[in-house]
Each structure stands twice: as structure tokens, then as C-alpha cells.
Amino acid sequence: MDKQPTYAEIFKSRGISRRDFLKFCGLTSVSLGLAPSLLPKIIHAMETNPRTPVIWLHGLECTCCTESFIRSSHPVMADIILNMISLDYDDTLSAAAGHQLEEVRRKIMREYKGKYILACEGNAPTKDDGVYCLVAGDSYLNVLKETAADAAAVIAWGACATFGCVQNAAPNPTGAVPVSELITDKPLVNVPGCPPIAEVMTGVITHYHTFGTLPELDRMRRPRAFYGTRIHDKCYRRAFYDAGMFVRDFDDESTRKGWCLYKMGCKGPTTYNACSKTEWNEGISFPIGSGHPCFGCAAPGYWDDGPFYTRLADVSFLGTDMNADKIGVVAVGAAAAGAAAHAAVTAIRKKKTGDENDQLEG
Numbered sequence: 473m474d475k476q477p478t479y480a481e482i483f484k485s486r487g488i489s490r491r492d493f494l495k496f497c498g499l500t501s502v503s504l505g506l507a508p509s510l511l512p513k514i515i516h517a518m519e520t521n522p523r524t525p526v527i528w529l530h531g532l533e534c535t536c537c538t539e540s541f542i543r544s545s546h547p548v549m550a551d552i553i554l555n556m557i558s559l560d561y562d563d564t565l566s567a568a569a570g571h572q573l574e575e576v577r578r579k580i581m582r583e584y585k586g587k588y589i590l591a592c593e594g595n596a597p598t599k600d601d602g603v604y605c606l607v608a609g610d611s612y613l614n615v616l617k618e619t620a621a622d623a624a625a626v627i628a629w630g631a632c633a634t635f636g637c638v639q640n641a642a643p644n645p646t647g648a649v650p651v652s653e654l655i656t657d658k659p660l661v662n663v664p665g666c667p668p669i670a671e672v673m674t675g676v677i678t679h680y681h682t683f684g685t686l687p688e689l690d691r692m693r694r695p696r697a698f699y700g701t702r703i704h705d706k707c708y709r710r711a712f713y714d715a716g717m718f719v720r721d722f723d724d725e726s727t728r729k730g731w732c733l734y735k736m737g738c739k740g741p742t743t744y745n746a747c748s749k750t751e752w753n754e755g756i757s758f759p760i761g762s763g764h765p766c767f768g769c770a771a772p773g774y775w776d777d778g779p780f781y782t783r784l785a786d787v788s789f790l791g792t793d794m795n796a797d798k799i800g801v802v803a804v805g806a807a808a809a810g811a812a813a814h815a816a817v818t819a820i821r822k823k824k825t826g827d828e829n830d831q832l833e834g
Contacts, residue, residue, distance in 0.1 A: 480519040493518070504675050504687065505697035517682040524681045525580055525588040527619055528562040531612045532605050532639045532648055533594030537630040538564050540667035541674070543753075560588075563607070574608045581622055589680065590623035590658075592616065592651045594632045595639055599647030616654060625659040625686055627676060628652065631769050634662035634694075641775040652693065661686045662693040666769035669750050672698045692772070694744070703740040703766055706748040709733065713741075722763075733760060737781040739768030 602611030631637035639648035
């Protein structure tokens with residue numbers, strides 16, 4: 473087995489300074505939501521741990537997860553992330569193809585038994601023995617199970633691999649199922665989204681490399697650091713929701729003013745993801761920031777829970793029985809009451825001033 477270089481050795485070979493190396497470690501700890509006290513542990517892992525071997529499989533999917541991953545804009549990480557992990561097999565990015573590439577996969581499975589990460593993009597059709605997705609003449613269903621057998625951990629990338637997405641939507645003619653329904657005896661993390669945010673994907677791999685375990689997960693096996701809050705809770709349009717100010721047509725004035733998109737079908741109030749915090753494309757924007765409602769692509773039932781441009785039923789406000797319509801009525805009522813109160817106070821002040829003037833003239 474060839475010795476894999478460490479992160480620090482990779483950095484040095486690329487001409488990256490010690491200062492930038494430490495900066496990378498610090499930014500990594502922040503992106504993962506770790507306490508400052510854990511920074512020395514990250515630095516030590518980067519300096520001593522060999523690169524993590526990764527086998528990246530593709531099932532029924534559109535490759536958008538790979539497209540997102542290779543565009544990570546995290547400082548320093550953007551240029552070297554594919555050199556930090558040992559991405560030994562990826563039938564989309566690899567130079568080799570066919571039987572030559574399949575031998576690479578089997579070699580990694582033999583030489584790094586129990587030590588490699590299996591990254592899965594896309595789900596697997598189970599109907600008719602998985603004939604609807606073939607890899608090198610074998611079904612993706614068989615390839616997935618074979619590769620997962622000796623993996624240290626499994627990462628399910630994207631909506632397809634985590635919750636099923638469009639292939640799994642009714643009537644699901646190929647019998648496509650999420651990875652978690654097929655691989656049940658391995659540590660597994662779901663990283664949903666269509667696609668997931670690049671920095672979320674690289675953060676999960678970095679956490680495993682540093683600590684040798686998957687990050688803290690929620691009940692749906694999603695990393696809490698990135699899926700712990702609703703998009704709605706960090707959205708800059710939240711104030712408009714609270715005030716009952718909603719876009720009702722993409723061509724009206726409220727759209728240009730940036731009002732809340734809830735009534736245009738936005739699923740931000742029920743979707744847990746880091747879009748409104750981390751954003752996309754070097755933190756430039758995210759769908760809601762670009763004027764489009766959230767489709768809830770990181771939530772279970774994506775596609776089946778449509779239609780996309782129809783408002784959600786009733787979304788409670790801050791855990792109460794208030795919904796968006798009631799909030800709007802209350803907000804308008806409160807504004808009217810405020811205006812009336814202001815007018816009354818102004819009238820009283822004017823009357824008082826007038827009486828005082830009369831007394832002075834008398």
C-alpha cells in the first residue's frame with residue numbers, strides 16, 4: 473500500500489505558506505461550527521493524518537452534486553480540495569474509463585479495506601434487478617452494495633441519494649430508492665440538496681478526516697452544523713413575512729421591493745438548509761436572494777410535495793397558531809391602531825398648546 477501524503481505535505485508541495493495553512497484550518501473549524509478550543513486538533517490532524525481515500529459512485533442523477541463540489545469557493549480549498557482528499561475513483565472526473573477504471577475501484581477496496589469513504593451521488597433502481605442503471609455491465613445496485621461492504625463510512629450526496637428526488641417520485645417506474653434504504657450497516661450521513669452547497673460537502677469530508685467520525689447528525693442523518701436551522705429563520709425577507717407583506721405576482725411592485733415569497737410557493741419555512749447563511753457562488757446569493765421561491769430541494773418528499781408555485785398550507789408563526797394570513801391582518805390592524813393613536817396624541821398636544829396660548833393672550 474502506497475503511503476498517502478498528509479494535508480500539510482500537499483499544501484507545502486503546492487507552495488502554500490504555513491500562514492495560509494493555519495488560516496485554512498481556522499476557516500474549516502468555523503464552517504463546521506466547532507469551538508475554538510478544537511482548532512489545535514484540526515491542525516494536528518491536517519499535519520499527521522494521511523489523505524482520505526474516496527470512491528465516488530454515480531447512480532440515477534444529473535451530476536449536479538459533482539458540479540457543485542468542484543466549484544467550492546471556500547478560501548484556499550477552491551484550488552486544492554481535490555488534492556486534499558484522495559479521489560481515486562469517480563467515473564465522471566477520472567481520466568481512465570471502462571475496465572481500467574473499475575480495476576482502480578477494486579484495488580482501492582482491497583488496499584484500503586475499512587478505511588475509505590464511499591460517496592454516493594444518485595439513487596439506485598431496484599426493479600427488474602436494477603437493470604435501469606448499469607456500470608461497466610453490472611447494475612449500479614450491485615456496485616453500490618459491493619463497494620459499501622468494506623467502506624469506513626458512506627456519504628449520500630444530494631436529493632437523489634438522500635431522499636429519492638425525481639426518480640423516486642410517483643409513480644417511480646424503476647423502483648428507485650435512497651441509499652439509506654440499501655446500506656443499513658454502515659455509518660451514513662445524508663447531505664441533501666439539488667445540489668448541496670459546495671462548502672457543506674467539503675466540510676463533511678474535512679470533519680471525517682479530522683476526527684475520524686461523521687459530524688453530529690439529526691434524526692434524518694443530516695449534519696446539524698449545516699441543517700440545524702430553517703432557511704426561513706435566517707432569510708433577509710423574514711421581516712416582510714412577519715409584517716404580512718407578501719409577493720402575489722412576479723410582475724408586481726412587491727417583487728421589486730423584495731417582499732416575502734411565501735405566497736409564491738416558497739418552502740423556506742419548512743426546509744432546513746444553510747442556503748440563507750452560507751449562500752452560493754462565493755456567498756453571492758441563493759435562490760430567494762435572486763427572487764425565486766425555495767423549492768425545498770433539501771427536504772424529504774421533494775417533487776412529490778409539489779406543485780412548486782402554490783403556497784404551503786398553514787405555516788405556524790413562532791410555534792403559535794398564527795399563520796401568514798392572520799399575521800398580515802394583525803400587522804395591518806396594528807399599523808392602523810398605531811396611526812390612530814398617533815393622531816389622537818397629536819390632537820391632544822395641539823389642543824393643549826392652543827389652550828396655553830389662549831391663557832397667555834388673556
